[in-house]
Amino acid sequence: MLATKAIMEQGVHVEGINFFTGFCVEGHTHAIRKKNKAKPKRNNSLWVAEQLGIKLHIIDVIEEYKNVLINPQHGYGANLNPCLDCKVFMVQKAQQWIEENDFDFIITGEVIGQRPMSQRKDTMPVIARESGANERLLRPLCAKNLPETLPEKEGWVNREELYDFSGRTRKPQMTLAEQFGFTEYAQPAGGCCFLTDKSYSDKLVDLWTARGKKEYELDDIMLLKVGRHLRPKAHFKMIIAREEGENNFLQGYKNVFQTMTTVSHPGPLVLIDGTLSEQDCWLAAQITARYSQGREAEQVDVKMTQQGEEKSFLVTPLSSDEIAKEWHV
Amino acid sequence: MNKQFLDARRLLCPMPVIRVQDKIKTMALGDQLEVACTDPGVMQDIPAWCRINGHQILSANNNAGEFTINIVVGD
Numbered sequence: 001m002l003a004t005k006a007i008m009e010q011g012v013h014v015e016g017i018n019f020f021t022g023f024c025v026e027g028h029t030h031a032i033r034k035k036n037k038a039k040p041k042r043n044n045s046l047w048v049a050e051q052l053g054i055k056l057h058i059i060d061v062i063e064e065y066k067n068v069l070i071n072p073q074h075g076y077g078a079n080l081n082p083c084l085d086c087k088v089f090m091v092q093k094a095q096q097w098i099e100e101n102d103f104d105f106i107i108t109g110e111v112i113g114q115r116p117m118s119q120r121k122d123t124m125p126v127i128a129r130e131s132g133a134n135e136r137l138l139r140p141l142c143a144k145n146l147p148e149t150l151p152e153k154e155g156w157v158n159r160e161e162l163y164d165f166s167g168r169t170r171k172p173q174m175t176l177a178e179q180f181g182f183t184e185y186a187q188p189a190g191g192c193c194f195l196t197d198k199s200y201s202d203k204l205v206d207l208w209t210a211r212g213k214k215e216y217e218l219d220d221i222m223l224l225k226v227g228r229h230l231r232p233k234a235h236f237k238m239i240i241a242r243e244e245g246e247n248n249f250l251q252g253y254k255n256v257f258q259t260m261t262t263v264s265h266p267g268p269l270v271l272i273d274g275t276l277s278e279q280d281c282w283l284a285a286q287i288t289a290r291y292s293q294g295r296e297a298e299q300v301d302v303k304m305t306q307q308g309e310e311k312s313f314l315v316t317p318l319s320s321d322e323i324a325k326e327w328h329v
Numbered sequence: 330m331n332k333q334f335l336d337a338r339r340l341l342c343p344m345p346v347i348r349v350q351d352k353i354k355t356m357a358l359g360d361q362l363e364v365a366c367t368d369p370g371v372m373q374d375i376p377a378w379c380r381i382n383g384h385q386i387l388s389a390n391n392n393a394g395e396f397t398i399n400i401v402v403g404d
Contacts, residue, residue, distance in 0.1 A: 020343055043343055043370070046377040055382055060347045252339055306341070 002173055003109040006140040008052065010157050012106070016056040017097055018045035019090050022221050023066040023194045044186040049181070069195070070214045074126075079135050079201035081193060082131050083115065084123055091131035098136070105136040105151045111163065112142045113167045115180045121145075139282055140146070141165045141173070145169060193223065203229055206329045210274075219222040223271070226250065227328040228291070232283055236274025237329065256306070263312070264301035267292025282313060289317035331356065335364040338395070342370035346378050353384065353402055361387070361399045371396055379403075 004014050007101045049056035068089045072082030087110075094106045110119050124146065128137045135150040138157065143149070144164035152159040165172045177185055194200040203224040206212045210231070226249055228240040238260075241247040250269045257271040270288045281304060289300035295317045332382045335352050337345035352362060362401050364375065367390075372376050375398050386399035 020347065024343075043374045043377070044348070046374055046381065049381045050377055053381075056378070058343050058347050058350060058378075060344070150371070246378075 001052065001109070001185055002176050002180070003107050004052055004054065005050075005182075006162065006176075007107055007157060008054075008140075009240040010161060012157060016045065016049045016054055017094055018056060019059060019061045019085075019093060020056045021067075021193075022062045022218050023065075023069075025192050046185060048313055051146060057097070059093065059097070061089075064093075064218065065089070077196065079196055079198050080204055081195040081201075084126065086185060087127045088130045091127055091133050091137060095131055095133040095136065102244045105149070106133055107138050109141060110139045110168075111165045111173075112145050115246070127130075147243060151284065157219050160328070163275050182294055190285045194221075200224060203329050206231060206237070209325075219256075223253070227268075227271075230287060230323070230327045233274075233280060233322075234328050236272060236276055236280060236284070238284060239271040239289060240288070241268040241270070241274070256304040258304065260284060260302055260304050262289060262292040263303050264299075265289075265291055265292045265294030265297060267294065267300075281311070282315065285313035288322065289315050290320075290323060292317070311323055331360040333360065333362050336361060337366045337371070339367055341368045342374050345371045348373050349375055349400070350382075353382075353400070354367065356402045358402055358404050362402065364373055364398050364400065366396045366398070367394060369394075373400065375385065375400070387393045 004016065008014050015031065021272070045056055045058070059174055068082055069080065070084050072085040074082070074084040077083050091106060091108070098104070098106060110124065111120060112121050112124060115118055124139070131137070135153075138149045138151050139146060140157075141163045142165050143152070143159060143162035144168055148159065151157045152162075163172070163176070204216070206229070207216065207220060208280045223239060226239065226241070226246050229237060229239045231238065237265055237298050239250065247269050250271055253271055254269065257273060258276070260270040260272065261267060267288065270291075271282070271286055276284060285302040285304065288302050289295065292300060294300040298316065299314050302315055302316055304313065333356065335348060335353065337348050340348065345368060347362065349362065349364055351404055353378075355363065357390075371388060372391070376384035376389065379400055381388050385401040385403060388397075389399075
């Protein structure tokens, strides 16, 4: 937002690009969980574009992004976040977009030293080089700390009116926001990608381990954002809705997965991924009962649905002690 | 004036916005697009996308959790 405004202040026409990888925290999660109903469901990139008065192009990169996540040339961060490869990929896509749409250069809001992996003085040139954007990549907020780029050399922008921010502090950005009259802005960088989240990354690793290969589809990564995930045995996993919004969301998958629900008591919808033996079904039913309102009851009636066929299990719910910690993915 | 329909039901934002954007790219000025969605987020996101990209919302209705938005393509 600040980088864009800084360039617009110099009379340059700017349009925004937002890449959708499938791992964005906002949007989907807000849409699924009922507990977030009070929060506005706005898409931050659209909101920012509207505040700035610029066009925004949202680009679906779900398929292409798989290779970035599965085979990152520069490795992962603390979790499954391939930040440097991700930046290279996005700038590369932006470069492709500007060539197709007759734009002259790319700007990003990066600041040297702000992030430990992709925004270091030594990695920022890597992004410019490996993306193919080279001198057409300008970072207005820290441009004065970097070599001159093409837009500066050509006089399309005045380098003197750019900034020299560096480090993890966001105080200079906040001051600049105030100067620009921005009283509200989206959260600072980071935390907007599920891949930086340990719990989410653990679930993705578990998915790959169970399948024996590093592959995913959009539905897989969507489901990792939803519910309580339990793997009682290596060959099957349960996804248990935690609230009404998640229940409604999981309903959309009930024809794809085996499901369990409690009949005698209110309870969650449970999706089951894997092939279950008769004994596994009884265990899954006991777990399902544990997460229903019948958890203290002597017996709970659980219905299992598999390819249109229904089966009933009358079970005693597992106690909390019987839900092994290691089952939680 | 050409009128088209887009089914974006069961898609979560921003996918309905992306589908609308891609569909509108293939349409002409003044054409109309009716889009059906189930994610309530579209009631904010699609109008916001239309406002910033110069398209006009004719109507946006919620019919028991199914949202129908009518758009006139701008330039």
